[in-house]
Amino acid sequence: MMSGQFITLEGGEGVGKSTQLRLLRDALQSQGYRVLATREPGGSPGAEDLRQLLLFGQNPLSLRAEILTHFAARFDHVDQVIRPALADGQIVLCDRFTDSTMAYQGYGRAEGDPAILALIGELQKQLGLMPDMTFLLEAPREVTRQRLAVRGVPTDRYEQADEGFHARIAAGFKQIARQNPERLHCIATANHSQEAVNSLIMKEILSRLSNV
Ligand SMILES: Nc1ncnc2c1ncn2[C@@H]1O[C@H](COP(=O)(O)OP(=O)(O)O)[C@@H](O)[C@H]1O
Numbered sequence: 001m002m003s004g005q006f007i008t009l010e011g012g013e014g015v016g017k018s019t020q021l022r023l024l025r026d027a028l029q030s031q032g033y034r035v036l037a038t039r040e041p042g043g044s045p046g047a048e049d050l051r052q053l054l055l056f057g058q059n060p061l062s063l064r065a066e067i068l069t070h071f072a073a074r075f076d077h078v079d080q081v082i083r084p085a086l087a088d089g090q091i092v093l094c095d096r097f098t099d100s101t102m103a104y105q106g107y108g109r110a111e112g113d114p115a116i117l118a119l120i121g122e123l124q125k126q127l128g129l130m131p132d133m134t135f136l137l138e139a140p141r142e143v144t145r146q147r148l149a150v151r152g153v154p155t156d157r158y159e160q161a162d163e164g165f166h167a168r169i170a171a172g173f174k175q176i177a178r179q180n181p182e183r184l185h186c187i188a189t190a191n192h193s194q195e196a197v198n199s200l201i202m203k204e205i206l207s208r209l210s211n212v
């Protein structure tokens, strides 16, 4: 059976992941590809319930409980939605995946604690599915803060975190990119127009699709 391609978008809040996901879905569909666009935390009914808890729950979870809950949502999403779509030969585009847990929980909340990075690595190993390609969108924090101010969706737990947390996340993503140069493609110009960012990413995706 032909298997599809699993492509993820990563980066801090407001870099344009959801916008690019929509543009990529439309561009790939118009070229005849079958595409599933999804997101984390969430993407399956059960995982969307867990998203509510993670982003808007009244009571903060301990760090390890938070990591396990992100992975509980991810296992459900992978088992019920992502794997079946890949087995069916579809291109799966996902807004965030395990790199976000590494960046937010591993580098942001745990400040790179090796035991916590190892826990996330072990859970990812058990999950047994890595993206084929990941695009890391990067833009200056000033730009993304400005965008979030006008986006007008409710502010979640992570967006309310202090600037030190967001700086550790940005550095964490850079570290992940250095460690995974084959899989991660850095888009350092995510502050450029939506169309410019989209055509950069499309070029990379089409070049990979022509090689598989
Ligand atoms: N390249 C861009 N230039 C200007 N504004 C953008 C660009 N990409 C996205 N936006 C706007 O910035 C806000 C955040 O974008 P969004 O795609 O929701 O980011 P994310 O999913 O990474 O949080 C939205 O209001 C969106 O319309």
Ligand SMILES: Cc1cn([C@H]2C[C@H](O)[C@@H](COP(=O)(O)OP(=O)(O)O)O2)c(=O)[nH]c1=O
Residues within 6 Å of the ligand: 012, 013, 014, 017, 018, 040, 041, 055, 070, 095, 096, 097, 098, 100, 101, 102, 104, 105, 156, 158, 159
């Ligand atoms: C997938 C994932 C997301 N998150 C956080 C990052 C975001 O602040 C939040 C919600 O993600 P998302 O809906 O992508 O927010 P945004 O559009 O603002 O980027 O969840 C984690 O902390 N760990 C994870 O494993």
